[in-house]
Amino acid sequence: MNYDVIICGSGIAGIYTALNINSNLKVAIITNDKLESCNTYLAQGGITTVRGLEDRESFIEDTLYAGGNENDLETVRLIADEADENIKKLVSMGVPFNRDDNGNLLYTREAAHSKRRILYSNDQTGKYIFLTLIEEMKKRENIEIFSEVEILDLIVSGGESCGVLGHDKDKKILRFLGKKVVLATGGIGGLFKNSTNRRNLKGIGIALSKKHGVGISNVGAIQFHPTAFYDPESERRFLISESLRGEGAKLRDLEGNRFVDELLPRDVVAASIEAKKKETGSPYVYLDATELKGDFLKIRFKGIYENLMKKGYDLAKDLIPVTTSQHYFMGGVTVDMDGKTSLDGLYACGEIAFTGLHGRNRLASNSLLEGLVFGNRVANDINKTIIKNESFVGNGSCGRAKLKIENYIDIEKIKEENRRVVIDEILKVREDLKDELSVN
């Protein structure tokens, strides 16, 4: 199958990239599960905006503060400067962000943001962004979707990326050739025992980059969210959004005492929860939203409220047991300001890309924004550089790329090798995560 652009991943980064690619280019989006099986769909709290020039410096300061000043300043400035045009595009597509009675957009706050600058759709922001992007995508005839196709390898020839190889649910090997390939394959939570992420996200972008000598950075920078619902039975940890603390919920120890400023950066709050757990021997602490009005909680935090009810907890009345859980990957495939990796023709954006935005700790709600800004940049670079009418197959080194399909017969073995590559990379720098990574 031949395409101009192959996008791996159907989250915000993948779809927004596709929507910004010229409509005369043939695009394939490949995803290893149902379209909505991405972390984007799960995002609760919201998406950061930069509210005009007067907010620019403050956004930059907050992002640097949360990231321990280990962020790339050029990237942080770029995001600050390009947030508005991309957020406006999203709003114009019709995402149902919360508004006041006069139709003005409402903004919420999360930890380490010094002001209210986060747009939200109650507590299911990611779902509504995703559904809006999908509606938009249905209008585009140039985009073809392949769901439940698992990517196993990159096709590389003569030092350039030429496509990807994967298998469908009947284990049939499929070969996609493309002039440009975009990795938008999301995070690594599927490798962890306890994670808020979808289980199908196993850092394939890192595995393939490592395999083909593409640059990766900061693989040890892994964020643990402070407040996942404590439920030893569930396979995926259910997140309780930071915006609940932004609206006033408190953290308490088993005796009911507060032990940390709930609005400090995530890594600091998570560390103090871990310290408290160690001190008390309890596997959880409590999140207390009982001082917030029940009617407010039921509407504003509808998804969380209803989910907790199913688990036997009333958010308006009960203390909720919470613990830390793997949540976000700050490292990734190294990219430049256009999302280009070190391999010709290969781009990366979204959670799997390392742009330097987050430093050692991501500021809440900056991830969806990064997916937009860099998705747009990747698309712009592709639009500028792709040679439209160039025939693909039979030309250049890609045309000559000879792929031995027989090398891909043992699919399970390849998947295990890919998984292992990522785990080994992480353990080289984060031996402390040995127990958290399901190594066997």
Ligand SMILES: Cc1cc2nc3c(=O)[nH]c(=O)nc-3n(C[C@H](O)[C@H](O)[C@H](O)COP(=O)(O)OP(=O)(O)OC[C@H]3O[C@@H](n4cnc5c(N)ncnc54)[C@H](O)[C@@H]3O)c2cc1C
């Ligand atoms: C519970 C939760 C709440 C969150 N809340 C927020 C929030 O409020 N605000 C915020 O900014 N961020 C939030 N985040 C983080 C944010 O949702 C993600 O970082 C962001 O959505 C990542 O987008 P993405 O497009 O890079 O990846 P994803 O949306 O995760 O998409 C990855 C895609 O890659 C595909 N894929 C993976 N491996 C393969 C493979 N081998 N073959 C083919 N396809 C593959 C998947 O099928 C999927 O389509 C939250 C995350 C979680 C888990």
